[in-house]
Amino acid sequence: MRLWTQARLMGMWAAHNMTGRADDSGLSMAFELFTHATRFLGKKVVLLGLYNGQKLQHEPPGDISLYSRTLGEGGPGSTFVRVLLLRGRLQGAVLIGETELEEALENLILDGLDLGGVGPALLDPGIQLDHVFD
DSSP states (O other): OOOHHHHHHHHHHHHHHHTTOHHHHOOOOOOSSOEEEEEETTEEEEEEESTTOTTOTTSOGGGEEEEEEEESSSSTTOEEEEEEEETTEEEEEEEESSOSOHHHHHHHHHHTOBOTTTGGGGGOTTSOHHHHTO
16 A cells, blocks of 8 residues: 555645744645554554544444454465444454455445445455445
């Protein structure tokens, strides 16, 4: 996942703040969705949205669903995916390994589609999410 657009915005915002022109720039640090991508122990790790349920502690536990899948036996090609839904709408995800789901899950979070009827099948490796929810 390429985060150069966020890095560019942050750089412009920092430059305007350092020169005292932040109020004139009209730049805002209000991103649509929290996204963090890194590598940990040689594996790609992507955190999207409310990946660990932050800000959801006051929601009824019955309204929150967590689904996860693991593929592989911990080897180089193994992957882990966990998604968090609130009342059927995707709120966050944790992706470890080369899952190729980053963009599809980001779009599902931003679109706010009701996925309640899909349930755990959302993570079925035989389904190509980017084709289904395009």
